[in-house]
Amino acid sequence: MRALITGGAGFIGSHLAEALLDAGHTVEVIDNLSTGCFDNIKHLKNRRGFQYVISSVMNEPLLAEQIDRCDVVFHLAAAVGVKLIVEAPVHTIETNVHGTEIVLKHANKNKKLVIVASTSEVYGKSTEIPFREDADLRLGVTWKPRWAYACSKAIDEFLALAYWKEKQLPVIVVRFFNTVGPRQTGQYGMVVPTFVNQALAGEPITVYGDGSQSRSFTYVGDVVDALMQLVNEPKAIGEVFNIGNGEEISIIGLAKKVKAMTDSASEIVTIPYGQAYGAEFEDMPRRVPDISKIRELTGYEPKVQLAEILTRVIDHFQKQKQ
């Protein structure tokens, strides 16, 4: 298989590139390094079957050529991270909607399979835990920028599924739940790398709100396995799948766990949401995936649980510091 990964120098994209190469596939990457980073793919540079271009998916002639050469497109290029979304909503909406529009348009010419990366954020404020793919979405008001991200990804889903229904373009939509692991940076707000870096530096661990909100974290390697299984499954076409891990933890619980595992003297402090992200910010109280749909189709089962995920992330940052 010859795979194109948009956003291939990002956190998930770079792990996917590596796994595809390990499995003997050919990989092309396009990434504009907006949130991705060349260091993520540096070690792949000289591998046989690996090619990359530093450019945006908005560079249509280039992207069209890449899509023509490939059998499958993993469309991961997107504006991500709550911090970025709150600070740059125009960029977020334009990147996520227009980028997907361009990818689907060019993939449609020769009906290339497209895996469209969506997010658990689309479930919004839903309280129907665990989140099932067929549940209604509950987004907030339009003047709170956080919901623009969820909405931009929901539009990506609508567009991808419309291409499938109307033009028979094979697409698979995946909703990632908080994916974590080595190479993820805390720069755009993500909680696990942020807490680990704070704990290792002996700085205060910043819990937003009262910390009772919860998340379930998935190891990036499990996400990559799920993607590689789905792409070989004809019954996945035209469908939407949660990719996650059902193990749930409160954010205060996470802070305590990180502090204990790093043997850190850091103090755990709570910061009001307004101070962290502005007065209009709204958080989700809980976010847990129902993974029965993907499990029934592919046998997917997350293998790496939270304690091991944290061990690997801590190890990654410790090595980086040395």
Ligand code: UDP
């Ligand atoms: N969070 C926190 N401190 C931080 C960064 C994040 O308490 O320094 C919280 C955030 O408010 C949310 C959770 O951790 O409740 C997960 O945040 P993240 O941005 O990683 O992902 P989200 O699930 O919000 O997309």
